[in-house]
Structure formats: C-alpha cells, structure tokens
Amino acid sequence: MTTNRPYLNLIQHSVKNDGVSFEEIVPNYLYRAILGEKSFLMHDVEVGLNNSAAAKTAMSKSGTYETLKYYDIPAIEHAFLMNTSSRFSKNDSFELAKQLFSQWNKKVVVKQDNGSQGNNVYKVTSIEELIKCLKLLFQLGVNASISPYEEATYEYRIVTLASKPKLFLGKQRTTSWKHNLISGAIAIDIPDEQAPQLATLANKAASALELDFCTVDILQTSRGLHVLEINEQVMLDEYCKNNPDRQRKVADVYREAVLRRFKKI
Template sequence: MIQHSVKSRGISFEEITPNFVYRATDGVHSFVMVDAEIGLNSSASTIIAMSKSLTYDVLRKANIPAVEHVYLAHPDSKFSNLDPYPIAKDYFHKCNGEAVVKQDNGAQGNHVYRVNEIGDLQEKLDLLFSLQLNGAIGPYYEAEIEYRIVTFNHLARVFLGKKRVHSWKHNLINGAVTIEVRDQAKREALAELASQTSKAMGLDFCSIDILETNQGLKVIEVNHKVMLDEYCKQNPSEVPALSDLYREVILQRFEKL
C-alpha cells in the first residue's frame, strides 16, 4: 500500500534487502527506508519510542497521562549496577499483586506477561533475561478497549479501536478485533492526547496506543513505525484513505531532502 500510494506521482521503490530495505526515488532525489519506517522522525525520538520506560519518562515529565513503565535492566548490563529483581518485587507489591512485565523494547505483544504471583514474576523475569532482553514492569489496568491513534504533523488522522476477544491483550495480530470510534467527544479527547504525546516525543509520524482506565485515558505505548497491515485486513474500505495519508507522508519526506 505504501509503494502504491505514490505510484501516480512517479515515485518508485528499489528493493535492497528483500522485503525489508528499499530506496524510494522520484528520479532526482532518493532516500532509503526500512520496512514501513519512512524516516520522518529523528533518530533520538525513534530510540526513545522503542523503549517503554523511556517513553514513560518523557511523557511523565511533560505531564501527559501515561501507564507507568519501570525499567528493569538485564542483570549483566554494563550500564546499570542495580539488581532488577528487588526493584520488580517492590513494584509488584506496590501494584497490589497484579502487574504486567514485558520486554522494554518489544512490539506486537511479544514477551508481555500479566503476573499476579511472586513466583510467576520471578519466572517471567528469568525468561526475559535468559533471552538477553531488558525488561519493564507496570500496573495492570482492566480495559476491554484500547485505542490506536495515528498522528501526522501532530494531528490525529486515524482513529482505531481494538477490542480484545480471546486474550487480555489488544493486539490485532493476536485476535483482537477493530471497532469504530464514533463518539465525537471521545475522538476529540483522543486527538488531543495523541497530539500532546507526539509533540512531547518529537515524532512527526507515529501511532499512539491509549487505554481507557478507571483513572481516565492513559498512553500505554508510542510506535515510531506506523504498521496498519492487520487493520487494513479487517477494514479494506479504509485502504484508500490510508493510502492518501501515506502519500502525504512520503511527499513530505522528499521535501526534506
């Protein structure tokens, strides 16, 4: 869809690494892109967005409501001499014995675990660290629906509701289903929160996951790479509008060359 969106503008794509790295060219200028990462965002903002804990730190400092994520460095990390196990256990008790442990830089719901026993917490941390991953721990919020808002130049352009079905997670790839966000007041609140978030993170094009908790809307994750494949599969009628959005994004990328 990304490549097709600008075909009429004379922009073509050369595959460099199969199904992963491409060079986009308009015949005069060109840029390389990785997967769906078009390259509008700065490297610093991208690195921050890839970390759940760093994202939370930035949003907290900007007074933006977000789900807390506490960093749990690998025990062998050269950059931290703190033992992650007591940090995690103390936080677990702070959450009244119900928390979420995850890979700090994970995606698509991989290595994300809901824990409600100390033994399970220890087991999941052991698993993460055995894979040479850094972790993060945060509170569990009961939420049937998670929202994904895509922003471009800090304006909300796509509103997506994700309703969990077979799992407590809201990942479409794991079976959640998309729902329309029709309530105008809800859309305005989500748009404002997403705009504030993208500005605080310094991301020109991103998607923002937001939970509706018993404490109000809270940002749970920011994605520097906008992936809407599963959304398009469930909502093929939205493809033309999304294609128009990607066209705007790619043309802006060329303008910056």
C-alpha cells in the same frame, strides 16, 4: 520494482500516481524511494520522518513513560528493569520488580522494554511468575519494563503526522487480556464524540517525544484516558487486512507521509 509483502506493497503503491518509484536493495526489506532527482532509503515500512533520538525514546516503554511524565501527560507507568547480565547493572532488578509488584496490588505486566510487537508480554499475578518471566526476558538478552495491570476493554490507536491526527482505530479485547488484533481483539469504530479528546492527547504525546509520524496507543481506564505506548513505526497491517476501505485510509496516510519525506530532502 515493488515488494510481494501486502502491507509494504500497499505503501509503495500509495504514491505510484505521484511519480514515486522504488529500487530494490534487499528484497521485501530495503528500498530506495525515488522522485525526480530526490531519493531516500526506506527501511522496511520506515520512511525516515522521525529523528533517531525520538525513535529510540519511543522504542523504550519506560523511556516513553518518563518523557510523558515530564510533560505532565497522563500515561501508564512503566519502570525500567535492567538485564542483570548487563555490565552496567548495579541495582537488583528482581528486588525492584518485587517492590513494584506489591505496590501495584500484585497484578502487573512485564515486557521487553524495547517492545516486540506484542510478543514477550506477560500478565503476572504471583511472585513466582514474576521471577520466571523476568528470567525468560533476561535470557533473551533484553532489558525489561514493568507496569501496573490496567483493566481496560478498549484501546485506541491514533496515527499522527506532523502533529495532526490522521486515523483513529479502536480495539476491543475479547478472549485475551491483550488488545492485539493478532491475539483475538476486534477492530471497532471510535465514536465521533470521543475523537477530539483522543486527538488532543495523541498530539500532546507525539509532540512530547518529538515524533513526526507515529501511532499513539491509549487505554480507556477507570481513571480516564492514559497513553499506553507510542510506536515510532506505523504498523497497521492487521487492522487493514482484507478490508478495502481501511486499506485505502492507510494508503492515504502513507502517501502523505512519503511525500512529506521528499519535501524535507
């Protein structure tokens, strides 16, 4: 049984000719992938190649930055701001945010520390906005992170599997300051001469976080290429929507990932 979600359906059909079948546990959400006598749970689009510690680190924007910094990998700084309602909160997150706002030329980005697929991400240029956005995030019951705003026209997403780059995607922002395709950015091809440098940086970043299957987002800044974030789930639905060639490429990557998962069982 397969799903009626287009992206998840693409993933499941990618291994149809390999003899892999799927039993539905929760419709469009939770499945049991089966190949012969082997099976594993597939949670949404997650095939389970990444260990839990690595996945949790990647989910944290500040945790990702600190790990990359530890390994001397160029990345956009993200500072952790604990929710002031947390019972673990000891420092004043608002005061720290104000200090960093001034330090970073009064132009920052504030977001959920655990990410939200481009939602709850704010570009801030005043103290009043900073306080307002932090309060909004904290009211949602989440922690936040703050980073300096980097003026960048291009963002690149590299899909890595087993420490090898499998797919290179480019995004050019247009009407929005964000690079999300759903926010108006357009998908572009990456020049062949740029691919080796992007591949090297993406592989270093994925290896540092010990992720077997992930996407690495890299900004083209005035200071060169810097990792923006790493996503432990490979979500490329907007990239390949209504584009058969891209759908084929994504399906090929997921086919390799699913079969790799079975080999590890």
